[in-house]
Amino acid sequence: MEQKKRSLQAITARVLFIAAIMCIWEYVAKSGMMGRNSALIFPSLEAIGFAFIKNFTSGFAGASLWIYIGNSMKLLFEGLLIGIVLAFVLSGLSMMSSIFYDICNLVISVCDLLPGVALLPVVIIIFGVKPGVIVFLVVHAVLWPMARNVLDGFLAIPNIYIEAGMNMGLKGASLLFGVYLPAATSYIVSGLKVGWARAWRGLISAEMIFGVASCPGIGLFINQMRTNMNNAEMYATLIVIIIIGLLVQYGVLSTIEKCTVKKWGISK
Amino acid sequence: MIEKENCILEIRNMSKVFDADTETEKDVLKNVNLTVSKNEFLCVLGPSGCGKTTLLRCIAGFENYDGSVLINGAERRRPGIDRVMVFQDFNQLFPWKTVEKNIQYPLKINGIHNKEELNNRTREVLAKVKLSGHEKFYPYQLSGGMKQRVAIAKALALKPEIILMDEPFAALDAMTRNELQSELLRISTQEKCTFIFITHNIQEAIVLGTRIIVLAQHGKIIIDEENKITRPVTPASKGYGEMWERMHEALYQ
Ligand SMILES: Nc1ncnc2c1ncn2[C@@H]1O[C@H](COP(=O)(O)OP(=O)(O)O)[C@@H](O)[C@H]1O
Ligand SMILES: [Mg+2]
Numbered sequence: 001m002e003q004k005k006r007s008l009q010a011i012t013a014r015v016l017f018i019a020a021i022m023c024i025w026e027y028v029a030k031s032g033m034m035g036r037n038s039a040l041i042f043p044s045l046e047a048i049g050f051a052f053i054k055n056f057t058s059g060f061a062g063a064s065l066w067i068y069i070g071n072s073m074k075l076l077f078e079g080l081l082i083g084i085v086l087a088f089v090l091s092g093l094s095m096m097s098s099i100f101y102d103i104c105n106l107v108i109s110v111c112d113l114l115p116g117v118a119l120l121p122v123v124i125i126i127f128g129v130k131p132g133v134i135v136f137l138v139v140h141a142v143l144w145p146m147a148r149n150v151l152d153g154f155l156a157i158p159n160i161y162i163e164a165g166m167n168m169g170l171k172g173a174s175l176l177f178g179v180y181l182p183a184a185t186s187y188i189v190s191g192l193k194v195g196w197a198r199a200w201r202g203l204i205s206a207e208m209i210f211g212v213a214s215c216p217g218i219g220l221f222i223n224q225m226r227t228n229m230n231n232a233e234m235y236a237t238l239i240v241i242i243i244i245g246l247l248v249q250y251g252v253l254s255t256i257e258k259c260t261v262k263k264w265g266i267s268k
Numbered sequence: 269m270i271e272k273e274n275c276i277l278e279i280r281n282m283s284k285v286f287d288a289d290t291e292t293e294k295d296v297l298k299n300v301n302l303t304v305s306k307n308e309f310l311c312v313l314g315p316s317g318c319g320k321t322t323l324l325r326c327i328a329g330f331e332n333y334d335g336s337v338l339i340n341g342a343e344r345r346r347p348g349i350d351r352v353m354v355f356q357d358f359n360q361l362f363p364w365k366t367v368e369k370n371i372q373y374p375l376k377i378n379g380i381h382n383k384e385e386l387n388n389r390t391r392e393v394l395a396k397v398k399l400s401g402h403e404k405f406y407p408y409q410l411s412g413g414m415k416q417r418v419a420i421a422k423a424l425a426l427k428p429e430i431i432l433m434d435e436p437f438a439a440l441d442a443m444t445r446n447e448l449q450s451e452l453l454r455i456s457t458q459e460k461c462t463f464i465f466i467t468h469n470i471q472e473a474i475v476l477g478t479r480i481i482v483l484a485q486h487g488k489i490i491i492d493e494e495n496k497i498t499r500p501v502t503p504a505s506k507g508y509g510e511m512w513e514r515m516h517e518a519l520y521q
Binding site for chain 2: 158160161163164166167168169170174178179182183185260263264265266
């Protein structure tokens with residue numbers, strides 16, 4: 001009961017806050033107080049609303065925003081998948097050989113600090129302007145934090161789980177899948193969270209810096225809106241980016257958490 | 269002493285040194301020899317740090333050691349399901365599996381895939397430890413005593429030759445501990461299984477053991493005797509007091 005009251009309070013506070021922001025926004029937009037460029041900096045809420053719909057119906061250059069979103073998602077998931085698989089391979093191998101572990105640890109520490117966007121020039125020189133570059137950046141964004149977390153997770157596994165596993169006849173790969181992976185789940189999930197957040201940011205930045213004409217994504221779309229001074233559309237696209245971020249955060253990642261660590265009573 | 273065919277476990281000249289050739293080198297076990305016969309309930313008493321856990325872990329195959337461990341005459345060096353360990357730590361169950369899955373997983377790994385057989389065994393062993401109806405619980409939903417019951421059930425389901433227990437009840441409150449003792453006693457008389465049970469509680473050893481050994485430093489066996497007291501043993505049983513005194517003296521000499 002107490003908890004219900006608290007969460008109701010939280011929801012009310014948030015709704016009121018958003019409503020207040022929208023009112024202020026609308027007031028500033030309608031009053032024209034920002035001078036000549038007022039309509040550009042603060043398009044009215046109706047304009048943003050219409051732009052939101054227009055983004056999906058007519059879109060830009062004959063393609064609706066759906067197509068751009070689809071392209072971005074395709075590259076994103078390709079990168080996420082490769083990054084996650086590589087992270088497991090690296091951490092799995094690190095558990096088997098201490099030399100590999102030492103090297104892997106160094107590589108992760110160094111690469112983790114390297115912003116993907118800083119790699120862009122080099123990557124473009126090597127690969128050219130291709131969708132592959134964006135996949136590469138997503139892989140870079142997700143691989144290192146994920147590998148770091150999985151590795152930390154493996155190292156933090158209580159010895160007793162491993163011994164219990166060995167006692168029932170697990171060894172090598174079966175021990176990895178039967179004990180190491182499930183026992184490291186809470187670390188894996190937090191690795192996914194960090195990896196996803198970085199990949200999503202990396203993707204949008206890369207697309208904004210250079211759009212790939214053969215596979216135009218959301219970042220390119222928002223950049224086109226900027227160059228064409230379609231500011232209402234620009235804001236509307238920002239909202240879309242936020243919504244997608246929230247959907248993945250709460251729809252996918254929280255669901256994974258609920259079905260694993262929360263259900264098992266081991267969430268950190 | 270024990271005829272060959274009745275002997276299930278034989279430990280020959282077992283020695284264990286931790287951190288060999290370093291400053292912290294530690295001789296834990298020195299030349300331990302022990303034979304255990306089938307269906308025996310061997311209780312191992314000893315002061316803290318005398319090497320009880322190490323001895324059990326060597327038998328289980330979790331440690332390297334000098335000497336040999338023979339099960340039914342065949343040497344064993346690595347862990348195997350003929351020797352199943354029940355740890356003292358309540359967290360020995362996999363928290364990501366339900367009680368039922370915790371029991372069935374080792375069976376599946378060892379080639380039992382028939383759903384009916386799996387369910388039958390689970391039901392059977394859970395009944396033995398008085399936890400029927402808890403199949404779908406996750407370990408975090410169980411008390412410490414219940415977790416240890418599941419751990420015992422899990423071991424029984426594998427039908428091992430030997431169940432190795434390292435002070436499994438030491439972290440329980442006195443009441444739960446007594447309960448689990450009498451249940452383990454009942455189970456041990458019904459099962460065709462050998463038990464090696466480590467404890468530093470004399471009462472527990474006398475109540476459960478059909479044979480009791482007392483270890484001193486370096487795993488030296490200073491008492492090795494059959495427990496002839498009529499079961500079920502209570503502190504009022506004939507011979508209990510004398511036995512307790514003997515063990516106590518050996519432990520705290
Ligand atoms: N992994 C280890 N490394 C170094 N020393 C150990 C290790 N495990 C146990 N020991 C030492 O071996 C001795 C016996 O330990 P243990 O077998 O746990 O005793 P007990 O179970 O009888 O209390 C102790 O002095 C302990 O410090
Ligand atoms: Mg011990």
